[in-house]
Amino acid sequence: MALLKNLIVKLILQKMTEILKCIKCGKYTLEKFCDCGSNCLSPKPAKFSPEDKYAFYRLSYKKKSQSL
Numbered sequence: 001m002a003l004l005k006n007l008i009v010k011l012i013l014q015k016m017t018e019i020l021k022c023i024k025c026g027k028y029t030l031e032k033f034c035d036c037g038s039n040c041l042s043p044k045p046a047k048f049s050p051e052d053k054y055a056f057y058r059l060s061y062k063k064k065s066q067s068l
């Protein structure tokens with residue numbers, strides 16, 4: 001089950017790199033709940049994935065090639 005293992009590794013890596021910020025006291029943490037009992041959210045907006053970026057270029061290229 002290599003696929004499942006890859007997925008688990010991905011999930012662990014994702015959890016490790018996800019830094020959250022407390023909405024109440026502004027403390028940075030990796031936990032979903034702060035020591036003060038408030039929720040923690042990701043401080044930065046969801047960034048575009050490289051796949052989306054390339055999809056944009058692919059689309060514009062497709063449009064170009066169609067208009068020719």
Ligand SMILES: [Zn+2]
Pocket residue numbers: 022023024025026027034035036037038
């Ligand atoms: Zn807090």
